[in-house]
Amino acid sequence: MKPSSEIPRPAGSLLNHSLRFAKNTMRFYEDAFRECGDIFATRIPGLGNWVYVCSLDLAKIIVEAPPDVLAGGDIEGFSLAHLLGKGAASQLDGPAHQERRDVTAPYLSTQESRRHVEEFRAITERRLAQWPLGKPFPLVLELQRIALEALVKVFFSAAGPEKIQQIADVYQRFSFKGLRSPASVHPTLQVELGPWSPWGRVKAKQREVFQLFAAEIEARLAAVDQPDQDDIILGLARARLKDGSRLSREVILTEILDLLFQGHELTGDSMTWTMGELITNPEVLAELRRELDAADTAASDPPYLEAVVYEGLRRRHSNFFTTVRRVKQPFELGGYLLPEGTLVCVCYPALSKREDLYTQPQTFNPGRFLEQKPPTDARCPFGSGAHACAGQGLAVVIMKTALATIARKADLKLAQPEVHPVRNAYWYEPNKGMLVTLEQRR
Numbered sequence: 001m002k003p004s005s006e007i008p009r010p011a012g013s014l015l016n017h018s019l020r021f022a023k024n025t026m027r028f029y030e031d032a033f034r035e036c037g038d039i040f041a042t043r044i045p046g047l048g049n050w051v052y053v054c055s056l057d058l059a060k061i062i063v064e065a066p067p068d069v070l071a072g073g074d075i076e077g078f079s080l081a082h083l084l085g086k087g088a089a090s091q092l093d094g095p096a097h098q099e100r101r102d103v104t105a106p107y108l109s110t111q112e113s114r115r116h117v118e119e120f121r122a123i124t125e126r127r128l129a130q131w132p133l134g135k136p137f138p139l140v141l142e143l144q145r146i147a148l149e150a151l152v153k154v155f156f157s158a159a160g161p162e163k164i165q166q167i168a169d170v171y172q173r174f175s176f177k178g179l180r181s182p183a184s185v186h187p188t189l190q191v192e193l194g195p196w197s198p199w200g201r202v203k204a205k206q207r208e209v210f211q212l213f214a215a216e217i218e219a220r221l222a223a224v225d226q227p228d229q230d231d232i233i234l235g236l237a238r239a240r241l242k243d244g245s246r247l248s249r250e251v252i253l254t255e256i257l258d259l260l261f262q263g264h265e266l267t268g269d270s271m272t273w274t275m276g277e278l279i280t281n282p283e284v285l286a287e288l289r290r291e292l293d294a295a296d297t298a299a300s301d302p303p304y305l306e307a308v309v310y311e312g313l314r315r316r317h318s319n320f321f322t323t324v325r326r327v328k329q330p331f332e333l334g335g336y337l338l339p340e341g342t343l344v345c346v347c348y349p350a351l352s353k354r355e356d357l358y359t360q361p362q363t364f365n366p367g368r369f370l371e372q373k374p375p376t377d378a379r380c381p382f383g384s385g386a387h388a389c390a391g392q393g394l395a396v397v398i399m400k401t402a403l404a405t406i407a408r409k410a411d412l413k414l415a416q417p418e419v420h421p422v423r424n425a426y427w428y429e430p431n432k433g434m435l436v437t438l439e440q441r442r
């Protein structure tokens with residue numbers, strides 16, 4: 001077994017890596033795979049030691065490793081518990097993690113999410129009605145907002161339209177001015193120097209979101225003994241854990257904030273990338289519109305629409321790795337011994353463009369997902385194994401509903417010459433937010 005220092009690294013100096021990584025992260029990873037093969041390592045300053053795998057076999061080894069060897073929840077240095085609170089499912093491992101996932105799963109499933117389709121459609125239509133005609137605007141902000149309102153509606157099921165707006169506004173301020181602030185991720189900036197300091201501003205937004213969410217959760221819990229009422233907040237409050245205990249108000253709050261953090265931007269960003277592909281591939285958009293026109297809108301689940309969503313997630317993604325784990329005990333991977341503390345992950349940009357897995361991987365061809373079912377292994381854009389995305393059913397239903405509504409009702413044109421991914425704190429969005437012009441409403 002070889003030491004981890006012998007894992008292939010892309011050629012060039014550390015500075016060269018950092019510059020290429022910052023300029024176009026997706027291309028950096030694709031090139032690294034071409035240059036190094038199924039496993040490679042990087043050390044980008046500020047990110048730590050990472051090992052990436054790009055093959056299904058190596059990914060399977062990661063997914064199947066037990067949590068005391070490769071942890072998926074306890075990945076210190078990579079957690080936002082100092083902002084979102086402690087004890088969300090995503091921070092747990094082993095039986096406690098599975099137990100919590102079992103509580104939330106019924107509320108995030110595809111079947112349950114489909115009950116909200118009309119609400120998601122109404123949210124999309126209301127936003128779309130406000131888009132300016134003939135004037136460029138950043139699509140990503142609109143689609144993130146649609147995703148956010150959809151998730152708020154699911155989580156706070158008793159809230160009316162005004163309350164949903166209020167909750168979404170407060171969360172959005174926290175997201176843009178708190179979570180995205182450099183102070184959130186750099187411990188050296190996390191010093192209390194008054195309300196106008198970077199950390200002071202983050203804390204103010206955090207207080208605002210905690211206060212409102214805690215009050216809304218408390219109000220909802222008045223219905224905890226009414227069996228005819230149910231949603232994820234009531235489900236979390238009613239859950240009795242194996243040791244007989246119940247979840248505290250603080251943990252319920254953290255769980256809801258974590259689900260919003262994990263879900264809203266990724267869903268909005270993914271829809272934006274897919275919409276961009278539809279705009280630049282008019283024959284695919286025409287095929288989708290033909291399917292949607294022929295569909296019985298209330299009951300059907302059009303297959304091409306789902307294929308568009310999965311091909312969008314494969315072709316352009318908002319997160320560059322799935323299945324992130326931290327090594328807890330020396331671990332062998334691909335013939336190398338990884339020391340404790342190493343971060344390993346599946347390099348999704350490389351895996352999803354492998355020519356032995358996808359014919360003509362660089363083309364946007366939803367038809368491929370009519371023949372092969374959406375993947376459940378490491379090819380899955382939502383990850384796989386114990387920590388696979390908890391909200392994937394809900395995310396797909398939101399994306400299908402919003403994209404279908406926009407495809408039916410709006411003619412959009414790209415209003416910027418070139419689109420590439422740029423990092424916004426945690427995920428990757430299109431540069432300039434993908435400027436588009438609404439040419440006409442249909």
Ligand code: HEM
Pocket residue numbers: 072073089090091101108151258259260262263264266267270313319321322323324381382383384385386387388389390391392394395
């Ligand atoms: C297109 C949208 C989305 C994408 C591409 C996405 C992708 C992912 C990925 C790749 C992971 C890590 C999986 C792994 O480690 O193997 C993840 C985890 C997670 N996602 Fe999503 N996600 C999306 C939407 C959502 C939504 C809408 C929610 C909430 C409703 C959500 C909640 C979560 C949670 C809670 C986790 C952590 C799971 C755990 O550690 O047990 N995600 N997601």
